[in-house]
Amino acid sequence: MTPYSLAFYVDVVTTGTVLGVGPADSPDRVTEVFGADFGENTSDQGMVRDYGLVEFYWDRASADDPWAGHHYTLQVHRLAHRDRTLVDGALRARYGRFTPRLRFEKLRRLLERRGVPLVEIPEIPANAPYFRTFWQPASQVAVSVIGTYGEYSTPDKLRVGDVYSIQAPMAAEEVEWRRSRAG
Numbered sequence: 001m002t003p004y005s006l007a008f009y010v011d012v013v014t015t016g017t018v019l020g021v022g023p024a025d026s027p028d029r030v031t032e033v034f035g036a037d038f039g040e041n042t043s044d045q046g047m048v049r050d051y052g053l054v055e056f057y058w059d060r061a062s063a064d065d066p067w068a069g070h071h072y073t074l075q076v077h078r079l080a081h082r083d084r085t086l087v088d089g090a091l092r093a094r095y096g097r098f099t100p101r102l103r104f105e106k107l108r109r110l111l112e113r114r115g116v117p118l119v120e121i122p123e124i125p126a127n128a129p130y131f132r133t134f135w136q137p138a139s140q141v142a143v144s145v146i147g148t149y150g151e152y153s154t155p156d157k158l159r160v161g162d163v164y165s166i167q168a169p170m171a172a173e174e175v176e177w178r179r180s181r182a183g
Helices: 003-015 027-034 076-081 089-095 104-113 172-182
Strands: 039-042 046-050 054-059 068-074 119-121 131-136 141-146 163-168
Touching: 003 089, 003 104, 003 141, 003 163, 027 046, 027 054, 076 163, 104 131, 104 141, 119 172
Parallel strands: none
Antiparallel strands: 039 046, 046 054, 054 068, 068 163, 119 131, 131 141, 141 163
């Protein structure tokens, strides 16, 4: 992993933003930072903009209402396909080259050195034991990690201990809900 792409992941987990764009930001703000080169899936009540590595999600009560930011997800697992076009130009300009896999323990060590702890929280039953989730309480960022290999359950190009995705926000209420369900 290059120091630059590691710096990107540390920045995201520490701040809860991607290049300063947060999960509640408007579609216009996201376009301002990432540009107009994206895939979009829109319905009356939901919209997703896919920039390759990062996806932003919005929702609204009706077609007459404005879009409200819901969350973003870094689809880190996509990098294992070694498609250099997955990393948006704005990210490449700031952080340089991204390697195909992100090792969780390396990310965790860098975050701990900066005083940014990750706490393991219970996985939702449908994903256990193949995935594990770690949460950063201050930034409300969740990191999904391959927990064990499962044919048809985990990507073949990733190894146990690789980061699958990073998402924000994960509210404290969801963490408590997961803990209450785990017993």
